[in-house]
Amino acid sequence: MSTSTQVAVIIGGASGIGWATAQLMADRGDTVIIADLDGAAANARAAELGAPATGYRVQVTDEIAMRTLFDTINAEYGPIGAVVDCAGISRPGTIAELSLADWQATVDVCLTGAFLSVKEAARSLRDGGSIVLVASLNGRQPGVAMSAYCSAKAGVLMLAEVAAMELAPRGIRVNAVNPGFVHTPLTQGATLVPGLVDEYVENTPLGRAGTPEDIGQTIAFLTSDAAGWMTGAAIDLNGGAHTMRYPNIVQRIADMTTTSTTNEG
């Protein structure tokens, strides 16, 4: 993969997909900055990579904190070449039951965080740089009890397209990736629901869940010169799951409750 070395900022880089991406980009010679709500984990991950990698704490929904982060990186490292936003949370619940606070928390981190990442990246990237937003299979495939997450991720896909148009005059490319089910701390809860991950895999033509590296490889490609003519794209990384259907989480949880009640009786 051809690429010149660059300063790369990975928001949400201390865990899961972001961490796999950080390792791949550092391995090819990028100066990786790991920014995460969990500042201690960001520092520990940066130490694992070794200098010149650095870790910072940032709340992706806080405009002033994001501005300070990017100003600090610009001052310390010069112009930035790539920004990847991997920060994400999910608060499931059917629309009838989801609290406004859970809706807002999900949309804030997943969509407003992506907006602020693009906004601050646009100020701080060198011309010809690139941005990758991590959307989701759920940005194009609905899941029961996932209204906030699905809506936010669909928004991220459109945000990437608008940003690609707006930043193209400076040669800045903006792309999105849509991971399917990947084993990370974010999806640990799903593994506790009997049959849920199995059902996901049954609905995945390639017959397995993803790894953080599956996603990181494509993000590394999108932030390299090899993707120099790609912008406004959304890449499905899900073993083909977008061709099938998403598991019904509520039904699985109901089945689990029925089974445990039956066993108790």
Ligand SMILES: NC(=O)c1ccc[n+]([C@@H]2O[C@H](COP(=O)([O-])OP(=O)(O)OC[C@H]3O[C@@H](n4cnc5c(N)ncnc54)[C@H](O)[C@@H]3O)[C@@H](O)[C@H]2O)c1
């Ligand atoms: N794991 C999956 O199956 C999957 C599927 C599709 C999309 N995604 C998306 O991929 C991205 C990475 O998810 P992951 O699975 O690696 O999860 P993860 O929980 O392992 O990593 C997410 C990271 O984001 C950080 N973060 C959370 N809220 C933040 C905030 N407000 N400000 C700054 N950092 C914050 C967390 O501390 C964590 O280090 C997310 O956007 C997620 O929605 C994941």
